[in-house]
Amino acid sequence: MFRVVVLGAAAGGGVPQWNCGCRVCLTARSDPELRRTQASIAVSADGDHWFLINASPDLRQQLIATPQLHPGHGKLRHSPISGVILTNGEIDAVAGLLSMREGSPFTIYAHEKVLAILKANSIFDVLSANNVRRQPIELDKAFEPALPDGAPSGIEILPFAVPGKSAWYLEGRAHPAGNDGAGDTLGLRIRDKESEKYFYFLAACAGVTDDLKSRLAGAPLVLFDGTVWRDDELIAAGLGSKTGQGMGHIAMSGDFGAIAALAGLDIGQKMFLHVNNSNPALLPASPERKLAEQAGWQIPADGTEITL
Numbered sequence: 001m002f003r004v005v006v007l008g009a010a011a012g013g014g015v016p017q018w019n020c021g022c023r024v025c026l027t028a029r030s031d032p033e034l035r036r037t038q039a040s041i042a043v044s045a046d047g048d049h050w051f052l053i054n055a056s057p058d059l060r061q062q063l064i065a066t067p068q069l070h071p072g073h074g075k076l077r078h079s080p081i082s083g084v085i086l087t088n089g090e091i092d093a094v095a096g097l098l099s100m101r102e103g104s105p106f107t108i109y110a111h112e113k114v115l116a117i118l119k120a121n122s123i124f125d126v127l128s129a130n131n132v133r134r135q136p137i138e139l140d141k142a143f144e145p146a147l148p149d150g151a152p153s154g155i156e157i158l159p160f161a162v163p164g165k166s167a168w169y170l171e172g173r174a175h176p177a178g179n180d181g182a183g184d185t186l187g188l189r190i191r192d193k194e195s196e197k198y199f200y201f202l203a204a205c206a207g208v209t210d211d212l213k214s215r216l217a218g219a220p221l222v223l224f225d226g227t228v229w230r231d232d233e234l235i236a237a238g239l240g241s242k243t244g245q246g247m248g249h250i251a252m253s254g255d256f257g258a259i260a261a262l263a264g265l266d267i268g269q270k271m272f273l274h275v276n277n278s279n280p281a282l283l284p285a286s287p288e289r290k291l292a293e294q295a296g297w298q299i300p301a302d303g304t305e306i307t308l
């Protein structure tokens, strides 16, 4: 049976963020229900073998909290994780790989641009090539990640380019893969080959194009970038100098925001992922949350298993 578990729903820094005293972070320190770890999901076609979509800095905590991802009963060394699919090279998508360095075999699937970042940072060599294969994936070319014994997983993943930016730590620097071309930010369509159930994962997206709208129309589930409620939110709250757009993220609200852009597309379930702690929609009683919910959006709690 096709299974999808939200490991974390927050943007970089999580909720609460270590050095933040904003309204949401203050509330989250006393209210565990508000807390979120950094965005990642796990998917499985058989319930025994799982693939992570991104490896967040909170991965260790997420694995402890998720029984499906614990070592098999009676096995001395084992993990049900067969692979990790990376959608970008941001710290909140790749740093968790460093928590998977204890010798269990798995495969990293990523675009050449992201693989080039891993290759250029020797700290990732802690994942030895003997155990951890790095498999390039291509835009608009569906692939089926493999189980550790090479058998097909039953999951088909179609990566496609979405508007976005390369990792912020590369701003103003030469990209290790060169500065040209798409591949820094991927959306994924993830499909169970047996049941043909599918959903979309777009935890980073700077804008909704007509092409993206037609792709997402009629989808049973879309997990979408919910970083900020409004584009100038960090500036208005005195938390930073960057806009959502400046960080490669569309806002939830506004005429060109995600809620408006994805309205009327007959999407079954709409959930925001990668929600920043500055975003007032995280507060369950906020007017922003009410507006999002009225438009059919949810912000899942960590650990939520989504039924398709």
Ligand SMILES: [Zn+2]
Binding pocket: 016, 017, 020, 021, 022, 023, 024, 025, 026, 277, 278
């Ligand atoms: Zn905060």
